[in-house]
Amino acid sequence: MKSVSAPAGHRAAPGAAPGARPLLAAGLLLLPLLSACGEDHVSRYPQTTFAPTTEMGEIQIGLFNLTLWLGVIVGLLTFAGLGYIMWKFRYRPGAPEPKHVHGNTTLEVAWTLIPALIVAVIAVFTVQAIFATQPPPPANAxxxxxxxxxxxxxxxxxxxxxxxxxxxxxxxxxxxxxxxxxxxxxxxxxxxxxxxxxxxxxxxxxxxxxxxxxxxxxxxxxxxxxxxxxxxxxxxxxxxxxxxxxxxxxxxxxxxxSPALEPTDSASAVALGKKLVTTGVCAGCHVIGGTPMVGRTGPNLTHFGRRRTLAAGIVENNAANLHAWIRNAPAMKPGSLMPQLGGDIPNALTDEQITYIVAYLQSLQ
Ligand SMILES: [Cu+2]
Missing domain, CATH: 2.60.40.420 (Cupredoxins -  blue copper proteins)
Known part of the structure; x- marks a missing residue:
């Protein structure tokens, strides 16, 4: 085959012959699967399904691999057959017209039975997986x-x-x-x-x-x-x-x-914050164990200071983020039931008050 140089700005990888392009494309398609094997895969993709850590996850990835590889085999056979036929019966000037064929019972039975068999195999493993992953709750659960x-x-x-x-x-x-x-x-x-x-x-x-x-x-x-x-x-x-x-x-x-710890110094920012939280607007929606708060709309905050994140895991639980959240929660989370409490609204909490609230919430270890 004569080598043809690709037009500028339209090259495959340097050094790749034009014929290597389909291979390159196939390689790129398989890349996500190959990267699943890498050491740092979980740190790069923390919500991966390719690194299960339970028996349930392993059964499920087993089913995925079974259907994937069956599909790969069927795909390779189909494209190999297609390629062979396209090459064998390609147009050649002066060649006689190929024989016309109408139906082939053996072929038709084969390509009906083989897929049915493949689906049956997948079905057996799937039904098995359904029972294995939905057992009755064990007594020690x-x-x-x-x-x-x-x-x-x-x-x-x-x-x-x-x-x-x-x-x-x-x-x-x-x-x-x-x-x-x-x-x-x-x-x-x-x-x-x-x-x-x-x-x-x-x-x-x-x-x-x-x-x-x-x-x-x-x-x-x-x-x-x-x-x-x-x-x-x-x-x-x-x-x-x-x-x-x-x-x-x-x-x-x-x-x-255990109930939330009491502030030790009654003049501290933590104590000022506790007063604001337990008697103010927060008490309408939140509970903190050991205080009179009874709100049930929002999350229980009894040991809030121990949580790694806030607002359902969207930001790190630190003073700056917590301050921003209390000031204007809907700005961080559209539609949030927690209303804007600071900034440019009537009866807003001042930034100083929010600082006390943050100190108290962070003390809840
Ligand atoms: Cu949801």
Whole structure:
């Protein structure tokens, strides 16, 4: 084949012959799959489904790989056949006209049976996976009630034999080595719980409790988010799953079950902030254990200072972000039920007052 130079500005990779372009394109298409094998894959793509850490996730990636490779084989065979036929019966000046063929029973039976067989194989493994990933809740499972909100997550843990409940938001803590049984519900629209490395997503449906059971294996922080369009800030409805050692989890749970610490110095910024929070506008929507606050619209803030992020995982939980959030939450999260509280509105909190509130909330460890 005679080599032809590509026009300027329209070259393939340097040194690549024009015939190498289809190969290059195929390589580029396979790149995401190859990058799935890299060491830093999870740090580059924290919501990856290619690095499962539970049995459920492994079963699901197994199904994906099965259908992927069957598809690759069928695709390669089809294009090889197509290429061969196009080459063999290409136009040649003066050649006789090829024989006309109308139907071929053997071929037609073959290309009906083979796909049916492939689909049957996929079906057997899929049905197996459905049963394997939806077992009845094991007796030793940790039950966590998950409630989808617009746009954040509430997590409830029964403690003291079910007499009390630990309520937290946006960061779900679990122990490794123990099955976790999530009881998923919503008090508004549809949402979907999804921490990709833990396995598949499951919907939160109005007037129904769905369940999701998996056993975390590796301690760590896993990113997740709502996977069902649920309104203005659906894309800002993130969460973190923190998998602890069993002892680490118990320590966390014991701390969560205790009331918030009292400010030690009654003249401090923390104490001034506590007064503003517990007697002011915050009390209408939030609860802080150990204070008279009873609001149920917003997240429970009893140990807010320990959370890594705020506003359902969209920004780091630090003083500057918290200040900006309290000042004007809807500016950070469109449609937020938390109203603008500072800035240019009637009866706004002053920046100084917000600084005290931030100090108090950060002290809630
Ligand atoms: Cu949602």
């Amino acid at each position: 940790l039950n966590v009630r998950v409630i989808g909100k617009q746009w954040w997550w509430e997590f409830q843990y029964p403690v003291n034999g079910g007499r009390d409940t630990v309520v937290t938001a946006n960061e779900i803590h679990v122990p490794v080595g123990q099955p976790v049984h999530l009881l998923l519900e919503t008090d508004n629209v549809l949402h979907s719980f999804w921490v990709p490395q833990m396995g598949g997503k499951r919907d939160l449906i109005t007037n129904r409790v769905n369940s999701l059971i998996f056993t975390p294996r590796e301690p760590g922080v896993y990113l997740g988010q709502c996977a069902e369009f649920c309104g203005d800030s659906h894309a800002l409805m993130k969460m973190r799953m923190i998998a602890h050692t069993p002892q680490g989890f118990q320590d966390w749970l014991n701390n969560e079950a």
